[in-house]
Amino acid sequence: MTDNEQLAGIYPPSAFYFKVKFGDCNETVDTSFQEVSGISSEIEVESVIEGGENRFVHQLPKGVKHPNLEMKRGIASLTSPLVKWCKTVMEMDFIESIESKAIRVFLMNENKEVIRGWLFDSAYPVKWEIESFGSTKNEVAIEKIVFSYTFSKRIV
Template structure:
């Protein structure tokens, strides 16, 4: 039986694995902030409006209103203060809105075994809206985790 390759995943025979991915903030392709444990929130949903049929009570039409996106959530071990992502988050959350928030473009790539992008998503005008440190527990031996949620204007699938 032949080995499964990236080409066979592209041909639709096997879905790609979800554990090998890369995150890029702005133009910093080789940033130390590219390592994350978990990414969630790559979601688009069409909102609808219910309109009752005039004079005909049996029908309710669902008309499209627009697309909404959930927040993009990234999860990783707590990073040092020198991290560019931590610096950005600190300026947003601890700056008291004294300075304008600087949105960035965030790119997420699902990679193959040769570190080449299989799929990609771009999140435009993203900025942090939540910075959460998970609870500490003295009875467990786990890595201290931070979660950062980003709002964004829109997203596009690249591949």
């Protein structure tokens, strides 16, 4: 943490003000979400036992793995570009090739300035779920969209 971050009051940053961008950085449609989760990386390891050495087991790195990226929001209309993309992937029986897009998630401060950011490359929807309805609840109808992606990196 730098002195500037401490003085600006952005450490630790709050997690409730964020924005999401799909594809081209100039796209601003369909970027409001209630929740984003799955921003994580983990090194997969392989256990190797050394012959004659019984005190420990070597843990050798195999590669980096990422969980799926999950986003929740109120159910959008059929005219939503994100809904159209999900429908194309989920309902077209792979007649057309799946179009992947970059997804960027930005954490914002109170002045609408980006303070952290992550890029998820070559992402596409792999699950599109509508959360349960309940006649005794007074809640917004929520859709959850889960994305697979090739790799992620912190960009800010």
